[in-house]
Each structure stands twice: as structure tokens, then as C-alpha cells.
Amino acid sequence: GDLRNAIIRAYREMNRVVFEARGVARAREMTPHEFEQQLQRAGLPAEPVHDLTHLFEEARYGAKEMGPAEEQRAVASLTAIIAACAEGRSTANRDAPLVSDAEPEPAVTVGGSGDR
Numbered sequence: 001g002d003l004r005n006a007i008i009r010a011y012r013e014m015n016r017v018v019f020e021a022r023g024v025a026r027a028r029e030m031t032p033h034e035f036e037q038q039l040q041r042a043g044l045p046a047e048p049v050h051d052l053t054h055l056f057e058e059a060r061y062g063a064k065e066m067g068p069a070e071e072q073r074a075v076a077s078l079t080a081i082i083a084a085c086a087e088g089r090s091t092a093n094r095d096a097p098l099v100s101d102a103e104p105e106p107a108v109t110v111g112g113s114g115d116r
Helices: 004-022 032-041 046-061 068-092
Strands: none
Touching (some): 004 032, 004 046
């Protein structure tokens, strides 16, 4: 059968993982190709990012049926990206919190009475 949805889910999972591990988010107006370039600039492995992005574009916008081989490539790419995010976290600053764990910055009022 067509495994289009599995590939799209793998791509969405990549988006979630890179945001949580590296704080890199895809802007709504950003194309998949532009996001791929952003991820590569952020130090993620070029080949898995490119492969998963290409598979996503084919699954989302193409007419070609996606089979087990494409699903396996998507999973392998996602696995490599997750590993790179984990490596980057452990070697960069293992005590730094993930973006999603960080407390929001308190609001600062300049001027004004201090009461809102």
C-alpha cells in the first residue's frame, strides 16, 4: 500500500525533534527546501535532512506511490537526525535545558507605574 502518511509523520517528527533539541523551528511561510537549508546551517547532517525533505515533498506534493523502501529511508533519515540532535546536546552543553523545558522570560516593564 501507499505509505505516504508514514513519511509525512516522519517529517513532522523531525520538525518536533529539531525544535525541542536545537530550538530550530520552521516558519509557516518557509518551504521545505528553505527549512532543509536552515537545518543544515544549524549543523544537522546534510544527507539525512535532504533525503527526508525530498521524501516529504514527494509524499506531500507528488503523485508517485510511496512504498516500503521510501518508508525505510524516511525512518533511517529521521533516526540519524535524532541521533545528531542527541549528540549535539551531549557535546555542546549537556547541562543546558531543552528549549521546551526552559522557563519563559519574565515580562519587563520600562517606565510605567509597575502595576498593570
